[in-house]
Amino acid sequence: MKIAIIGTGNLGQSIAKGLVTNQELTSLYLTKRNLTELKEFEHYKNVVLTQDNSEAVQHTDVLIFAVQPAHLEGVLKKIQSVLTKKHIIISTITGVSVADIERMVGEDKCIVRAMPNTAIAVGKSMTCMCSNALGKQRIDIAESIFNKLGHTLEIPEAQMQAATVICASGIAFWMRLIRATTQGAIQLGFDAKEAQQLAMYTSEGAASLLIQNKQHPEQEIDRVTTPKGCTIEGLNEMEHKGLSSSLIQGIVASFHKINTIKKEQL
Template identity: 30%
Template sequence: MTIKFGLIGGGVMGEALLSRLIASGIYQSSEVIVSEPLPSRLDFLKQQYDVTVTTDNSQVFTQAKEVVFLAVKPQVFSALAQEVAHINIQNQELANINLLNREHSPVIISILAGVPLSQLEAAFVQLPVIRAMPNTPATVGAGITAICLGAYTSPKHHQIAQQVFSAVGEVVEVSEGLMDAVTGLSGSGPAYVALLVEALADGGVAAGLPRTIANQLALQTVLGTAKLLESTKLHPAELKDRVTSPGGTTIAGIAKLEQAGFRSALIEAVKAATERSQELGK
């Protein structure tokens, strides 16, 4: 069977995507090739998902007909680009011959944080490139991914990227200028939410609850509230007002949060993470 999907980097995020793509039937195991430098990791992926494996990144570029997915550390991108440079020259020559060749060439999808489209397109000249920023809930199929399209992508490539990332959650499209803000909000956001859950549980313990019960109450409260907001489409402020009775317990708690600058702290956290992402991109 034809190899359609090529994955370079079999780490946590790469495996999360791989497992969902195969489980949902978007790609069959026989249609996937994975490149990974660690032999133990390569053996695991082979046994777990029955995919073709290799330590040669060039094989992924030459065999994958639909997607080449880059899930390596940003620090190794330059070495990767040099390793496959000869293949990129061949692909560029084909693309120059006829635009139809570019239309049918594999789309290169990168989740390398801080590596802009300009750098990707300099490495993969005149080839369709899409930059993406998923987040860690993708590992359980509940993530959200922001994508931005390169200059040589077509509606077909866009559709492929939508289908790939829909396997691990929701997908939004943004301009590249907003990718740092995406990183600051949804990319770093799971850590903020984890901190919130931990703090809620600590508050419960401080109020006398056993740790295990406090943890369970905190986690389910956050999870349930998110599901409620999603299903009802209520504005968060409206849900807050519905829970807040005059002179009641909730308004007493909210007053303390406002006094402590809770909302301002979250806003500043997103802004700080966005600025750090911009610095790393330089």
């Protein structure tokens, strides 16, 4: 597999970390305007760092674009002459549709829109994908890359913005929940390091229960809430203060914002 990441910033570096540790690569090209931040990758076998996007495109088959929305069109224009039908174009860019990319590179190109999250760095991304007609024929190649770096789900393009909020922004939402639990644990007497350990591994355990038992969360909650016990007391207090409601409202606010991002940035 010959892969290029075009625009190796926050998300691009997370993808690169996942790739160098979880995939057998023939070559991985990482591009960025300033390469100093990519030093940690220069010692990996088969990894090439370059500022030259055309060089990366010419030496690879799968191109993962991870630049900011406003930069995509300019980047694509500059590599247009070296872009061929052999390339699979994977865009992780928020708010840029498959039709937008077709308009920039032509309908005769294989285009996949993928929305991973930064947990891809540790092989735990939930990545949603959709494609154009040509991309559909080769989406299995994109799936095989992202399945080694977590889980994938093919969805209609109309759901892509919602998937971005739940899965990509979702990492930040879950971090806040884990941080708040950590702060609670400190208030109850644990030191900061222990408190974070308790919060992290408990949240990992909760998700693992659902993944492995394939249950609804309420079924697992019923197992924990002893009648008149401390769990239901805490849970009801959290709900009186709007826990579920504030999460849902935050998700919906994030969704409203995401629908304006392309207009603001392009």
